[in-house]
Amino acid sequence: GAGVxxxxxxxxxxxxxxxxxxxxxxxxxxxxxxxxxxxxxxxEFLTYFQNEAQLDKSGLPSDRFFAERPxxxxxxxxxxxTQQEDSxxxxxxxxxxxxxxxxxxxxxxxxxxxx
Amino acid sequence: xxxxxxxxxxxxxxxxxSLELRCNxxxxxxxxxxxxxxxxxxxxxxxxxxxxxDTLVQGIKGFEAEFKRSQSSFNLRKPSVxxxxxxxxxxxxxxxxxGAQKLVFGQGTRLTINP
Numbered sequence: 485g486a487g488v489x490x491x492x493x494x495x496x497x498x499x500x501x502x503x504x505x506x507x508x509x510x511x512x513x514x515x516x517x518x519x520x521x522x523x524x525x526x527x528e529f530l531t532y533f534q535n536e537a538q539l540d541k542s543g544l545p546s547d548r549f550f551a552e553r554p555x556x557x558x559x560x561x562x563x564x565x566t567q568q569e570d571s572x573x574x575x576x577x578x579x580x581x582x583x584x585x586x587x588x589x590x591x592x593x594x595x596x597x598x599x
Numbered sequence: 600x601x602x603x604x605x606x607x608x609x610x611x612x613x614x615x616x617s618l619e620l621r622c623n624x625x626x627x628x629x630x631x632x633x634x635x636x637x638x639x640x641x642x643x644x645x646x647x648x649x650x651x652x653d654t655l656v657q658g659i660k661g662f663e664a665e666f667k668r669s670q671s672s673f674n675l676r677k678p679s680v681x682x683x684x685x686x687x688x689x690x691x692x693x694x695x696x697x698g699a700q701k702l703v704f705g706q707g708t709r710l711t712i713n714p
Contacts, residue, residue, distance in 0.1 A: 488642065515699050526689050526704030527643070532697075539697045575642070579700070588700060590642035
């Protein structure tokens with residue numbers, strides 16, 4: 485596609501529900517990132533994939549958070565038993581190479597509200 | 600650990616006036632530095648980046664930034680702002696880890712333009 489696509493754009497969940505957020509990176513992009521942006525804050529790193537391999541998951545806040553990219557393209561961020569503190573915008577970003585100097589392209593984000 | 604401080608949470612300038620957004624970073628080695636802009640409901644867009652070389656970096660939309668190692672700063676400037684520049688601006692410092700830019704963002708500066 486022309487850009488990074490995320491769905492759903494908005495999600496309201498009751499506390500305790502599981503949610504799944506989808507990211508469709510730019511075609512051919514090897515690197516994929518998830519960031520969490522709380523209200524009024526800058527984005528915070530969650531996890532990084534190179535193709536299907538999850539090379540860094542140090543930013544995932546708890547074991548309720550799980551991310552996958554099984555075929556090296558689309559990625560899903562899953563949050564189990566959602567809590568109110570999970571309310572945030574979840575941003576996905578992708579880049580073409582693995583050299584680390586290429587531009588990151590961000591999606592518009594998925595806004596999660598946990599009631 | 601790396602950190603980024605953007606001292607100004609909100610700045611208001613008149614259209615046509617000059618702009619400077621401040622960014623200070625904490626990083627142990629030569630940093631990779633970035634400025635991103637986020638318009639309401641939009642994804643983050645890269646304005647400019649510094650990896651090495653000339654400390655004055657030119658970006659898109661008429662923005663520039665200057666890396667000053669002695670002051671641990673990477674301030675963003677524009678000589679004359681336009682109403683369309685109203686947005687949230689984020690400074691970030693990055694590590695290249697396993698071939699990926701792992702970014703640490705500041706809190707952001709919200710820019711309002713007076714007509």
